[in-house]
Amino acid sequence: MNKRPLSITIIGGFFIGLGTFVILANVYWLTHGQMLAHGHAENAAGSSSSEYIDLLWVFGTQILAIVAGAFLLRGHNWARWLLVAWLGFHVVLSALHPGHDLVVHGVLFAVLVYFLFRAPASTFFRGTRIEGSN
Numbered sequence: 001m002n003k004r005p006l007s008i009t010i011i012g013g014f015f016i017g018l019g020t021f022v023i024l025a026n027v028y029w030l031t032h033g034q035m036l037a038h039g040h041a042e043n044a045a046g047s048s049s050s051e052y053i054d055l056l057w058v059f060g061t062q063i064l065a066i067v068a069g070a071f072l073l074r075g076h077n078w079a080r081w082l083l084v085a086w087l088g089f090h091v092v093l094s095a096l097h098p099g100h101d102l103v104v105h106g107v108l109f110a111v112l113v114y115f116l117f118r119a120p121a122s123t124f125f126r127g128t129r130i131e132g133s134n
Helices: 006-031 049-073 077-095 101-117 119-125
Strands: none
Touching: 006 049, 006 077, 006 101, 006 119, 049 077, 077 101, 077 119, 101 119
16 A cells, blocks of 8 residues: 555544544533534523534534544545545535635635645555455
8 A cells, every 4th residue: 555645644633633523522512501513602401403403413524524534544535535525515504604614614625625636645545455454
């Protein structure tokens, strides 16, 4: 297998860390009477079931970020496509909210795509695997 580029190590670690942090932060706030599903704290006692569904979406997307980051480090090509889709989903979501979120997510998306699809990364993901290993 080809040597993993540093950019892939950083991106994989970032998404594992980001997903873990957001899940732990939401669990903390949920267990302490508040939740962060919409990017702002709300009193959990007065929360509706739709807000808990939103929280489940947050957990689901963060689990995808962790899984994609872990398999990215292992050289699985599908993981880089999952990260592109994951961040693309966030670009679309940020377009629905006021503020500078769209610009931030758009720039992050461009940087992610650049580093995931440049020549060293493509060579790494195309690398030869040892028979019987994944």
